[in-house]
Amino acid sequence: MNAPTPEISAEFFPVQTPQAADELARVRQELAVLHPAFYSVTYGAGGSTQEHSFATIERIQQEGSVAACPHLTCVGATRDKIRAILERFRALGIRRIVTLRGDLPSGVIDPGEFRYANELIEFIRRETGDEFHLTVAAYPEWHPQARSPQADIDAFCNKVRAGANAAITQFFYNPDAYFHFLDSIHKQGIDLPVLPGIMPILSFSKLSRFADACGAELPRWMRRKFESFGDDSAAVRAFALDVVTALCEKLLAGGAPGLHFYSMNHAQSTLEICRRLGLNPSADK
Numbered sequence: 001m002n003a004p005t006p007e008i009s010a011e012f013f014p015v016q017t018p019q020a021a022d023e024l025a026r027v028r029q030e031l032a033v034l035h036p037a038f039y040s041v042t043y044g045a046g047g048s049t050q051e052h053s054f055a056t057i058e059r060i061q062q063e064g065s066v067a068a069c070p071h072l073t074c075v076g077a078t079r080d081k082i083r084a085i086l087e088r089f090r091a092l093g094i095r096r097i098v099t100l101r102g103d104l105p106s107g108v109i110d111p112g113e114f115r116y117a118n119e120l121i122e123f124i125r126r127e128t129g130d131e132f133h134l135t136v137a138a139y140p141e142w143h144p145q146a147r148s149p150q151a152d153i154d155a156f157c158n159k160v161r162a163g164a165n166a167a168i169t170q171f172f173y174n175p176d177a178y179f180h181f182l183d184s185i186h187k188q189g190i191d192l193p194v195l196p197g198i199m200p201i202l203s204f205s206k207l208s209r210f211a212d213a214c215g216a217e218l219p220r221w222m223r224r225k226f227e228s229f230g231d232d233s234a235a236v237r238a239f240a241l242d243v244v245t246a247l248c249e250k251l252l253a254g255g256a257p258g259l260h261f262y263s264m265n266h267a268q269s270t271l272e273i274c275r276r277l278g279l280n281p282s283a284d285k
Protein backbone atom coordinates (compact mmCIF):
# COMPACT_ATOMS: atom_id res chain seq x y z
CA MET A 1 0.00 0.00 0.00
CA ASN A 2 1.32 3.50 -0.84
CA ALA A 3 1.94 5.92 2.05
CA PRO A 4 -0.67 8.73 2.13
CA THR A 5 0.47 11.98 0.50
CA PRO A 6 1.57 14.37 3.25
CA GLU A 7 -0.65 17.40 3.79
CA ILE A 8 1.11 20.70 3.04
CA SER A 9 -0.01 23.98 4.57
CA ALA A 10 1.53 27.43 4.96
CA GLU A 11 1.34 30.28 7.43
CA PHE A 12 1.41 34.01 6.69
CA PHE A 13 1.51 37.08 8.84
CA PRO A 14 -0.85 39.95 7.97
CA VAL A 15 0.51 42.84 5.93
CA GLN A 16 -0.45 46.47 6.27
CA THR A 17 -0.54 48.08 2.82
CA PRO A 18 -2.48 47.30 -0.39
CA GLN A 19 0.83 46.77 -2.25
CA ALA A 20 2.05 44.27 0.34
CA ALA A 21 -1.33 42.52 0.23
CA ASP A 22 -1.00 42.14 -3.57
CA GLU A 23 2.54 40.81 -3.16
CA LEU A 24 1.31 38.30 -0.59
CA ALA A 25 -1.44 37.20 -2.97
CA ARG A 26 1.29 36.47 -5.55
CA VAL A 27 3.17 34.40 -2.96
CA ARG A 28 0.00 32.39 -2.32
CA GLN A 29 -0.46 31.86 -6.06
CA GLU A 30 3.07 30.46 -6.30
CA LEU A 31 2.49 28.14 -3.34
CA ALA A 32 -0.82 26.93 -4.77
CA VAL A 33 1.06 24.41 -6.97
CA LEU A 34 1.61 22.44 -3.74
CA HIS A 35 -2.18 22.06 -3.35
CA PRO A 36 -2.05 23.25 0.27
CA ALA A 37 -4.73 21.97 2.61
CA PHE A 38 -5.02 25.47 4.12
CA TYR A 39 -3.34 28.85 4.48
CA SER A 40 -3.21 30.08 8.06
CA VAL A 41 -2.90 33.73 9.08
CA THR A 42 -1.44 34.87 12.40
CA TYR A 43 -3.33 37.13 14.78
CA GLY A 44 -1.79 39.54 17.26
CA ALA A 45 -3.02 39.36 20.82
CA GLY A 46 -2.21 43.08 21.07
CA GLY A 47 -4.92 44.27 18.72
CA SER A 48 -3.18 46.69 16.35
CA THR A 49 -2.90 44.20 13.46
CA GLN A 50 -6.13 42.30 14.00
CA GLU A 51 -8.06 44.02 11.19
CA HIS A 52 -5.20 43.21 8.80
CA SER A 53 -5.53 39.54 9.80
CA PHE A 54 -9.25 39.61 9.00
CA ALA A 55 -8.57 41.34 5.66
CA THR A 56 -6.02 38.68 4.70
CA ILE A 57 -8.36 35.87 5.70
CA GLU A 58 -11.20 37.43 3.73
CA ARG A 59 -9.03 37.74 0.64
CA ILE A 60 -7.86 34.11 0.84
CA GLN A 61 -11.48 33.00 1.13
CA GLN A 62 -12.41 35.15 -1.89
CA GLU A 63 -9.57 33.64 -3.94
CA GLY A 64 -11.34 30.36 -3.29
CA SER A 65 -8.57 27.89 -4.16
CA VAL A 66 -7.15 27.18 -0.68
CA ALA A 67 -9.11 27.26 2.59
CA ALA A 68 -8.28 30.14 4.93
CA CYS A 69 -7.51 29.23 8.52
CA PRO A 70 -7.38 32.18 10.91
CA HIS A 71 -5.37 32.07 14.12
CA LEU A 72 -7.32 33.28 17.13
CA THR A 73 -5.75 34.27 20.45
CA CYS A 74 -7.78 34.63 23.63
CA VAL A 75 -5.47 36.41 26.06
CA GLY A 76 -6.85 39.85 26.89
CA ALA A 77 -10.19 39.01 25.22
CA THR A 78 -13.70 38.82 26.61
CA ARG A 79 -16.22 36.09 25.82
CA ASP A 80 -18.30 38.64 23.90
CA LYS A 81 -15.36 39.57 21.73
CA ILE A 82 -14.59 35.93 20.90
CA ARG A 83 -18.30 35.32 20.20
CA ALA A 84 -18.33 38.24 17.74
CA ILE A 85 -15.18 36.96 16.01
CA LEU A 86 -16.66 33.48 15.63
CA GLU A 87 -19.72 35.09 14.04
CA ARG A 88 -17.43 36.93 11.63
CA PHE A 89 -15.63 33.68 10.74
CA ARG A 90 -18.98 31.96 10.19
CA ALA A 91 -20.07 34.73 7.80
CA LEU A 92 -16.86 34.24 5.79
CA GLY A 93 -17.40 30.49 5.55
CA ILE A 94 -14.37 29.65 7.73
CA ARG A 95 -14.26 26.01 8.85
CA ARG A 96 -10.89 25.78 10.54
CA ILE A 97 -9.24 27.87 13.29
CA VAL A 98 -5.83 27.76 15.02
CA THR A 99 -6.85 28.37 18.64
CA LEU A 100 -4.23 29.92 20.92
CA ARG A 101 -3.74 31.66 24.20
CA GLY A 102 -1.26 34.18 22.76
CA ASP A 103 1.01 36.50 24.72
CA LEU A 104 0.01 39.80 26.26
CA PRO A 105 1.97 42.72 24.76
CA SER A 106 4.50 44.13 27.23
CA GLY A 107 2.89 46.62 29.60
CA VAL A 108 -0.57 45.04 29.36
CA ILE A 109 -1.52 43.17 32.53
CA ASP A 110 -5.22 42.32 32.20
CA PRO A 111 -5.37 38.67 31.00
CA GLY A 112 -9.07 39.02 30.12
CA GLU A 113 -11.60 36.24 30.58
CA PHE A 114 -9.46 33.33 29.35
CA ARG A 115 -6.28 32.17 31.07
CA TYR A 116 -5.16 29.33 28.81
CA ALA A 117 -5.94 28.00 25.35
CA ASN A 118 -7.95 25.04 26.70
CA GLU A 119 -10.51 27.55 28.05
CA LEU A 120 -10.87 29.09 24.57
CA ILE A 121 -11.43 25.65 23.05
CA GLU A 122 -14.03 24.75 25.70
CA PHE A 123 -15.79 28.04 25.01
CA ILE A 124 -15.82 27.56 21.21
CA ARG A 125 -17.12 24.00 21.55
CA ARG A 126 -19.83 25.17 23.96
CA GLU A 127 -20.90 28.00 21.66
CA THR A 128 -20.58 26.34 18.26
CA GLY A 129 -20.46 22.56 18.79
CA ASP A 130 -18.51 20.81 16.04
CA GLU A 131 -18.87 23.60 13.49
CA PHE A 132 -15.14 24.44 13.46
CA HIS A 133 -12.07 22.25 13.12
CA LEU A 134 -9.77 23.43 15.92
CA THR A 135 -5.99 23.22 15.78
CA VAL A 136 -3.79 23.94 18.80
CA ALA A 137 -0.12 24.76 19.31
CA ALA A 138 2.35 22.05 20.38
CA TYR A 139 5.89 22.53 21.70
CA PRO A 140 8.29 19.61 21.10
CA GLU A 141 11.01 21.57 22.95
CA TRP A 142 8.47 22.76 25.56
CA HIS A 143 6.76 26.08 25.90
CA PRO A 144 9.15 28.60 27.53
CA GLN A 145 6.72 29.33 30.40
CA ALA A 146 5.90 25.69 31.19
CA ARG A 147 6.63 24.67 34.80
CA SER A 148 8.11 21.39 33.56
CA PRO A 149 8.05 19.22 30.42
CA GLN A 150 5.41 17.00 32.04
CA ALA A 151 3.27 20.04 32.95
CA ASP A 152 3.46 21.15 29.30
CA ILE A 153 2.40 17.69 28.07
CA ASP A 154 -0.48 17.74 30.58
CA ALA A 155 -1.53 21.21 29.37
CA PHE A 156 -1.40 20.02 25.76
CA CYS A 157 -3.51 16.95 26.55
CA ASN A 158 -6.03 19.22 28.32
CA LYS A 159 -6.42 21.22 25.10
CA VAL A 160 -7.08 18.04 23.16
CA ARG A 161 -9.60 16.78 25.74
CA ALA A 162 -11.29 20.18 25.53
CA GLY A 163 -11.99 19.47 21.86
CA ALA A 164 -8.95 20.11 19.64
CA ASN A 165 -8.84 18.17 16.37
CA ALA A 166 -5.20 18.68 15.38
CA ALA A 167 -1.99 20.45 16.37
CA ILE A 168 0.82 22.39 14.74
CA THR A 169 4.19 22.51 16.43
CA GLN A 170 6.49 25.37 17.17
CA PHE A 171 9.44 25.13 14.76
CA PHE A 172 12.38 22.93 15.73
CA TYR A 173 15.44 21.45 14.03
CA ASN A 174 15.79 18.30 16.13
CA PRO A 175 13.42 15.60 14.85
CA ASP A 176 13.90 13.51 18.03
CA ALA A 177 12.06 16.22 19.98
CA TYR A 178 9.01 15.80 17.72
CA PHE A 179 8.95 12.02 18.04
CA HIS A 180 9.49 12.20 21.80
CA PHE A 181 6.57 14.64 22.04
CA LEU A 182 4.35 12.19 20.12
CA ASP A 183 5.41 9.30 22.38
CA SER A 184 4.62 11.42 25.44
CA ILE A 185 1.09 12.28 24.35
CA HIS A 186 0.39 8.72 23.16
CA LYS A 187 1.29 7.55 26.68
CA GLN A 188 -1.53 9.80 27.93
CA GLY A 189 -3.94 8.15 25.50
CA ILE A 190 -3.95 11.18 23.18
CA ASP A 191 -3.72 10.64 19.44
CA LEU A 192 -4.37 13.33 16.83
CA PRO A 193 -2.56 14.68 13.78
CA VAL A 194 0.41 16.79 14.91
CA LEU A 195 1.75 18.76 11.96
CA PRO A 196 5.39 19.71 12.40
CA GLY A 197 5.89 23.46 11.93
CA ILE A 198 8.76 23.92 9.48
CA MET A 199 10.72 27.16 9.42
CA PRO A 200 12.72 27.52 6.18
CA ILE A 201 15.85 29.51 7.00
CA LEU A 202 15.91 32.79 5.07
CA SER A 203 18.32 34.71 7.30
CA PHE A 204 20.29 33.04 10.06
CA SER A 205 20.61 36.18 12.22
CA LYS A 206 16.83 36.76 12.10
CA LEU A 207 16.19 33.11 12.86
CA SER A 208 18.52 33.26 15.91
CA ARG A 209 16.61 36.19 17.37
CA PHE A 210 13.28 34.55 16.68
CA ALA A 211 14.36 31.20 18.13
CA ASP A 212 15.57 32.88 21.34
CA ALA A 213 12.22 34.64 21.70
CA CYS A 214 10.10 31.53 21.33
CA GLY A 215 12.33 29.00 23.07
CA ALA A 216 13.27 26.94 19.99
CA GLU A 217 16.76 25.44 19.98
CA LEU A 218 19.21 26.01 17.14
CA PRO A 219 21.64 23.10 17.38
CA ARG A 220 25.27 24.09 17.92
CA TRP A 221 26.53 22.25 14.82
CA MET A 222 24.09 24.24 12.67
CA ARG A 223 24.78 27.55 14.38
CA ARG A 224 28.56 27.18 14.06
CA LYS A 225 28.31 26.27 10.39
CA PHE A 226 26.00 29.19 9.55
CA GLU A 227 28.33 31.56 11.41
CA SER A 228 31.28 30.25 9.39
CA PHE A 229 29.65 31.43 6.14
CA GLY A 230 29.76 35.10 7.18
CA ASP A 231 28.28 37.23 4.36
CA ASP A 232 28.27 34.41 1.81
CA SER A 233 24.51 34.38 1.26
CA ALA A 234 24.67 31.68 -1.43
CA ALA A 235 26.40 29.30 1.01
CA VAL A 236 23.88 30.17 3.73
CA ARG A 237 20.97 29.49 1.40
CA ALA A 238 22.39 26.20 0.12
CA PHE A 239 23.08 24.89 3.63
CA ALA A 240 19.69 26.12 4.89
CA LEU A 241 17.86 24.20 2.17
CA ASP A 242 19.90 21.05 2.84
CA VAL A 243 19.27 21.18 6.60
CA VAL A 244 15.54 21.83 6.38
CA THR A 245 14.98 19.29 3.60
CA ALA A 246 16.81 16.62 5.65
CA LEU A 247 14.66 17.50 8.66
CA CYS A 248 11.45 17.15 6.61
CA GLU A 249 12.62 13.82 5.15
CA LYS A 250 13.16 12.42 8.65
CA LEU A 251 9.81 13.70 9.88
CA LEU A 252 7.89 12.25 6.94
CA ALA A 253 9.79 8.95 7.09
CA GLY A 254 8.85 8.74 10.79
CA GLY A 255 5.15 9.18 10.00
CA ALA A 256 4.47 12.94 10.27
CA PRO A 257 1.06 13.53 8.64
CA GLY A 258 2.25 16.60 6.73
CA LEU A 259 4.34 19.75 6.90
CA HIS A 260 3.17 23.20 7.95
CA PHE A 261 5.52 25.84 6.55
CA TYR A 262 6.18 29.09 8.39
CA SER A 263 6.51 30.84 5.05
CA MET A 264 7.50 34.25 6.46
CA ASN A 265 5.45 35.49 3.48
CA HIS A 266 7.91 34.03 0.94
CA ALA A 267 7.35 31.14 -1.46
CA GLN A 268 10.74 30.16 -2.86
CA SER A 269 12.30 28.16 0.00
CA THR A 270 9.08 26.26 0.67
CA LEU A 271 8.74 25.43 -3.03
CA GLU A 272 12.35 24.30 -3.29
CA ILE A 273 12.15 22.13 -0.16
CA CYS A 274 8.96 20.52 -1.46
CA ARG A 275 10.58 20.01 -4.87
CA ARG A 276 13.45 18.17 -3.23
CA LEU A 277 10.98 16.08 -1.24
CA GLY A 278 9.08 15.18 -4.41
CA LEU A 279 6.03 17.08 -3.15
CA ASN A 280 5.98 19.85 -5.76
CA PRO A 281 4.05 18.40 -8.70
CA SER A 282 4.87 21.35 -10.97
CA ALA A 283 8.65 20.97 -10.63
CA ASP A 284 11.19 18.48 -12.00
CA LYS A 285 11.96 15.92 -9.36
Ligand code: FAD
Residues within 6 Å of the ligand: 041, 042, 043, 044, 045, 071, 072, 073, 098, 099, 100, 101, 102, 103, 115, 116, 117, 118, 136, 137, 138, 143, 144, 145, 146, 147, 151, 152, 153, 155, 156, 159, 168, 169, 170, 171, 197
Ligand atom coordinates in the same frame (compact mmCIF):
# COMPACT_ATOMS: atom_id res chain seq x y z
P1 FAD B 1 -1.43 27.45 26.18
O1 FAD B 1 -1.69 26.13 25.56
O2 FAD B 1 -2.49 28.06 27.00
O3 FAD B 1 -0.10 27.30 27.05
C1 FAD B 1 0.60 28.45 27.49
C2 FAD B 1 1.49 28.08 28.68
O4 FAD B 1 0.67 27.83 29.82
C3 FAD B 1 2.30 26.79 28.49
O5 FAD B 1 3.52 26.97 29.18
C4 FAD B 1 1.47 25.72 29.20
O6 FAD B 1 2.27 24.66 29.67
C5 FAD B 1 0.89 26.53 30.35
N1 FAD B 1 -0.41 26.07 30.81
C6 FAD B 1 -1.48 25.70 30.07
N2 FAD B 1 -2.52 25.38 30.87
C7 FAD B 1 -2.10 25.57 32.14
C8 FAD B 1 -2.70 25.46 33.44
N3 FAD B 1 -3.98 25.04 33.56
N4 FAD B 1 -1.97 25.75 34.56
C9 FAD B 1 -0.68 26.17 34.43
N5 FAD B 1 -0.05 26.31 33.22
C10 FAD B 1 -0.75 26.01 32.11
N6 FAD B 1 0.93 33.90 18.96
C11 FAD B 1 0.18 34.97 18.55
O7 FAD B 1 0.11 35.98 19.26
N7 FAD B 1 -0.49 34.95 17.35
C12 FAD B 1 -0.48 33.87 16.54
O8 FAD B 1 -1.10 33.87 15.48
C13 FAD B 1 0.28 32.72 16.94
N8 FAD B 1 0.31 31.61 16.19
C14 FAD B 1 0.98 30.50 16.65
C15 FAD B 1 0.94 29.31 15.88
C16 FAD B 1 1.60 28.17 16.31
C17 FAD B 1 1.52 26.92 15.49
C18 FAD B 1 2.36 28.21 17.51
C19 FAD B 1 3.12 26.99 17.95
C20 FAD B 1 2.42 29.37 18.27
C21 FAD B 1 1.72 30.51 17.86
N9 FAD B 1 1.71 31.70 18.61
C22 FAD B 1 0.99 32.79 18.18
C23 FAD B 1 2.49 31.78 19.86
C24 FAD B 1 1.62 31.43 21.09
O9 FAD B 1 0.55 32.33 21.18
C25 FAD B 1 2.51 31.51 22.33
O10 FAD B 1 3.46 30.48 22.32
C26 FAD B 1 1.75 31.56 23.66
O11 FAD B 1 2.70 31.87 24.68
C27 FAD B 1 1.10 30.24 24.07
O12 FAD B 1 -0.05 29.97 23.39
P2 FAD B 1 -0.72 28.53 23.54
O13 FAD B 1 -1.97 28.53 22.79
O14 FAD B 1 0.27 27.46 23.25
O15 FAD B 1 -1.02 28.55 25.12
